[in-house]
Amino acid sequence: MIRPLEKEDYNIWLQLAKEVESLFGEMVGNKDFERGIQECISSFSAFCIVDNCNEIQGIIAVNKTENEICWLAVRERSRGKGYGYQLLKTAISFLDDKKPIYVQTFSPNVKAGKAARKIYMRFGFKDYKDGGKNPAGINTMIMKLEKINRN
Template structure:
């Protein structure tokens, strides 16, 4: 079972472990002070979520199952960073994180934006990121600036209607 909760300062090492699994796609993070500051700022601002594997069968390896950094300022919300642990990709962790972030922070009307891999980026297929966002209802937008590793990026958007109580 996967549980989603707000991140705590003690989760920084877990975020760094997740980052180490995707640096080949995103560029350096683990040893970058700016990344550490960004994670701590999101945690401090209550805009970071983590996924934990609560089932001992899926928690054979210690650490976070996933992490998400979010920009909760309406009307244009931003997914700043979303990573699922390699051992659990495809198990619904990312979907659970996104469902919780939408439930917790997004009231609508508005738009949720995320910059992910461009169609020609090696991580686009291997990570499944583009298909993941499309299955959640995001639609591809305009190209974005290349990532720090030089790979192409593209903006994706999700329109969010007013949430009815």
């Protein structure tokens, strides 16, 4: 089940962030990141997917103003179950379908990012421009989903 994140989910988001810091860079303890989490929760622009035990297994956050996916992560133990796909589907439906949607993700040559790129490409995202290195020092790509590619 997918639902909006609530204030009570803040610490769980931090736990998930800690789990993926090797790919994204330091987030836990970063005041800007932690403030961003609070803003996403209070503006209802972050969603989570919960398993049958009602435990959060993944989170996605969007920026409606920029029409972009800001953050997506699924717990390592829950990858390959379609959670990322379901979260992305929800996020896309929340954004403006009359404008392109953007996401910064891993470059094609980053092995650890292949699964994330595959999910974005299933929805029609295409490489748009170089995104530089993320805070973890990993090469990234800005991908773009054009309105005409939606089904």
